[in-house]
Amino acid sequence: MNNLTVAANTHKPTITPENNATASLSEVNSVEMKLAALLMRDPDVTPLSSEAGMPVDAFDFDLLPDTLKKWAKDIQKRLQCPPDFIAVSIMIGLAAVAGNKYKIRPKSVDHTWSVVPNLWGLLIGSPSSKKTPALNAGLEHIYSLDKSAREKGKRIVVNDSTIEKVQILQAENPAGLLLVNDEISGMFKGFESQSRSGDRPYLLQAFNGDKPYSVDRVGRDSVYIPQNTLSLIGNIQPDVLKCCFSGNLNTGDGFLQRLQLAVFPDFKPSFKLVDCAPDEFAHEDAKETFTSIYNGVGKNLNFALKHQHIFNDWYERNAKLAVEFENQGRNDLASHLQKFPALVASLALLIELADNQHITEVGEQSLNKAIGWSNYLFSHAKRIYGYGDEGYKAANLLLEKRQKLEEDFSPSQVKQKGWKGLNDLNFINAAIDVLVAHNYLMREEKSAKETGGKPSLRYRWNNTL
Numbered sequence: 001m002n003n004l005t006v007a008a009n010t011h012k013p014t015i016t017p018e019n020n021a022t023a024s025l026s027e028v029n030s031v032e033m034k035l036a037a038l039l040m041r042d043p044d045v046t047p048l049s050s051e052a053g054m055p056v057d058a059f060d061f062d063l064l065p066d067t068l069k070k071w072a073k074d075i076q077k078r079l080q081c082p083p084d085f086i087a088v089s090i091m092i093g094l095a096a097v098a099g100n101k102y103k104i105r106p107k108s109v110d111h112t113w114s115v116v117p118n119l120w121g122l123l124i125g126s127p128s129s130k131k132t133p134a135l136n137a138g139l140e141h142i143y144s145l146d147k148s149a150r151e152k153g154k155r156i157v158v159n160d161s162t163i164e165k166v167q168i169l170q171a172e173n174p175a176g177l178l179l180v181n182d183e184i185s186g187m188f189k190g191f192e193s194q195s196r197s198g199d200r201p202y203l204l205q206a207f208n209g210d211k212p213y214s215v216d217r218v219g220r221d222s223v224y225i226p227q228n229t230l231s232l233i234g235n236i237q238p239d240v241l242k243c244c245f246s247g248n249l250n251t252g253d254g255f256l257q258r259l260q261l262a263v264f265p266d267f268k269p270s271f272k273l274v275d276c277a278p279d280e281f282a283h284e285d286a287k288e289t290f291t292s293i294y295n296g297v298g299k300n301l302n303f304a305l306k307h308q309h310i311f312n313d314w315y316e317r318n319a320k321l322a323v324e325f326e327n328q329g330r331n332d333l334a335s336h337l338q339k340f341p342a343l344v345a346s347l348a349l350l351i352e353l354a355d356n357q358h359i360t361e362v363g364e365q366s367l368n369k370a371i372g373w374s375n376y377l378f379s380h381a382k383r384i385y386g387y388g389d390e391g392y393k394a395a396n397l398l399l400e401k402r403q404k405l406e407e408d409f410s411p412s413q414v415k416q417k418g419w420k421g422l423n424d425l426n427f428i429n430a431a432i433d434v435l436v437a438h439n440y441l442m443r444e445e446k447s448a449k450e451t452g453g454k455p456s457l458r459y460r461w462n463n464t465l
Contacts (some may be wrong), residue, residue: 042462046438048399053392053434054383056265057376059084063369064091065354067289070282075137078278080270081130084263084380088121089138091261092178092233094350095119096142096156097290099176100209100229101298104349104362106315106341108308114300117346118176118209120232121261122184124241124384129267131235132182139233141290142178156294163199166230167215167223176209176229184234188244200255206230207258238264241384256384257335260343263380292357301349307364311348314371315341336381343377344370391430397421398431399440408444408460432459440465 061069061083068090076083095117105111123131136143139157146156155173158166159180170177181187190196205213209229216222236244245256256262303311322337347370352362401419411428422428435441441459 042442042464043439044464045440045462048392048396048434048438053395054387055379056263056383057379059087059263059265059376060372061087063087063372063376065094065289065351065366067354068286070279071286072138074279074282075134078274078276079130079133079137080272080274081134082125082263082265082267084265085123085125085129085131085134086138088123088261088263089135089233091347091350092119092121092231093139093142093290094293094354095346096176096178096231097145097294098350098353099298100227101175101296102293102349102353103210103298103300104345105300105302106311106345108302108305111300114210115342115345115349116176116209116227116229117349118207118229118231119261119343119346120207120259122233122241122259122263123235124238124262124264125235125267126237128269135180135182135233135235139178139180141287144287145290145294163196163202164215164220167202167213167225170213170225170228170230171223174226176227176231178231178233181232181234183236185236185240185244187234188236200253203230203232204253204255204258232259233261254335254339257332257339260336260339260377262384263377264383265380289354293353296353296357301352301359301362303348303367304361304363307367310364310367310371311344314344314374318374330385330387332385333381333387336385337378340374340378344374346370347373390427391434394421394427394431395434395438395440398428398435402461402465405461408458410456410458 059082061073064072064087072083072086072090075086079086098117100116100118103114103116105114107113123135125131142157149156153172155169155177157178157180158169159182161169161179166177166179187199191200202213205211206228207230209227211228213225213228214223302308318337318340322334325331325337326334344367348362348367351369352359352366355366397419398414401414401417401422404417405414411425411432414422414428415425422431432441436443436459439462442462444458444460446456446458
């Protein structure tokens with residue numbers, strides 16, 4: 001047998017000297033065709049996630065008190081977690097050590113409006129977002145102070161506890177307590193229980209932190225709380241939060257709106273192991289700040305008179321924005337904004353206290369930082385309530401109609417369909433822009449020759465879908 005001949009019973013093509021060159025050329029052409037096909041392949045689609053189109057502001061460490069900024073940055077560097085979680089934990093911790101000993105009067109003359117800097121916060125993220133390590137790190141000095149307080153029969157922090165026990169502890173610690181609930185969904189779901197029906201109204205009253213509260217029930221001792229001040233912080237996953245505040249749990253009583261330091265940051269997991277020594281100087285500065293506020297005798301403060309106009313101007317802008325959302329039927333966001341004046345006043349007071357415990361008034365820098373917090377937090381509130389960019393909403397609608405569209409279409413053809421939410425060219429073009437950005441759609445220029453008329457811009461679906 002010729003060495004250049006392959007037996008037919010091998011089921012392989014027979015290669016002879018005559019057809020060898022042709023076979024090689026065929027193989028080359030095949031490779032070239034595969035390469036060409038690969039080059040023509042559309043780019044991969046970037047899926048529209050549940051958070052897509054609901055952008056949130058990234059946290060700026062400059063919003064923190066100067067005395068705590070380096071410490072917060074050091075924690076974030078070593079944990080590789082969202083800075084938002086650390087910052088919120090720190091501010092809730094400041095509220096806890098201040099308690100109701102410190103108050104701010106947001107008006108320069110009318111002192112009947114007095115605000116206790118009581119804060120509620122929520123860290124929203126996936127299980128891998130390091131919520132718990134960030135929470136514990138931001139509250140480290142609170143836990144240390146609580147340990148010392150317990151040795152003297154006092155408390156600052158309450159963890160796993162019934163509301164009845166919390167009330168007893170509040171009566172024994174009239175300056176206020178911090179309720180920390182690592183997985184707060186259990187408490188939220190407990191609101192539906194008949195046996196826990198009084199928990200939610202009690203917590204709602206505790207939010208303001210300035211009113212007395214008494215418990216007089218058959219079967220238990222009477223409890224009197226001079227000022228019902230209870231700060232609150234917990235962790236929760238996005239889907240669980242949505243479940244907790246839908247249906248029966250969403251009673252419209254403003255509970256969710258009271259969680260004003262609720263943050264839902266973007267998170268890209270870091271697989272880098274950061275192994276460096278903590279910044280001991282920053283750690284000690286932070287410890288001194290918390291300890292000084294906790295040991296302070298307390299005081300009532302106002303904004304510096306020459307800077308009062310900053311708060312007044314912001315107050316008016318915020319009120320107008322709340323009315324705008326209310327007119328649009330977005331009462332949840334309107335209610336959220338209506339609680340911002342007390343929030344901004346509280347944050348300004350806490351920031352000023354952290355930077356100078358001997359202050360006699362709240363200055364411009366602290367007030368501007370507090371207003372910065374409100375802008376940052378409102379972007380997160382919109383994500384939490386599910387309000388996204390109109391373009392992304394329309395993009396999801398258009399994606400749902402994909403099977404009812406031609407493979408190649410124009411915006412005007414979409415409008416002709418008359419679909420709800422997609423009957424305006426502005427919305428349609430916004431939707432198309434989003435889908436192009438995510439590679440669902442490919443732009444194609446059609447010449448006059450191809451269209452038989454005028455040149456046009458058309459779109460086709462990604463061929464990988």
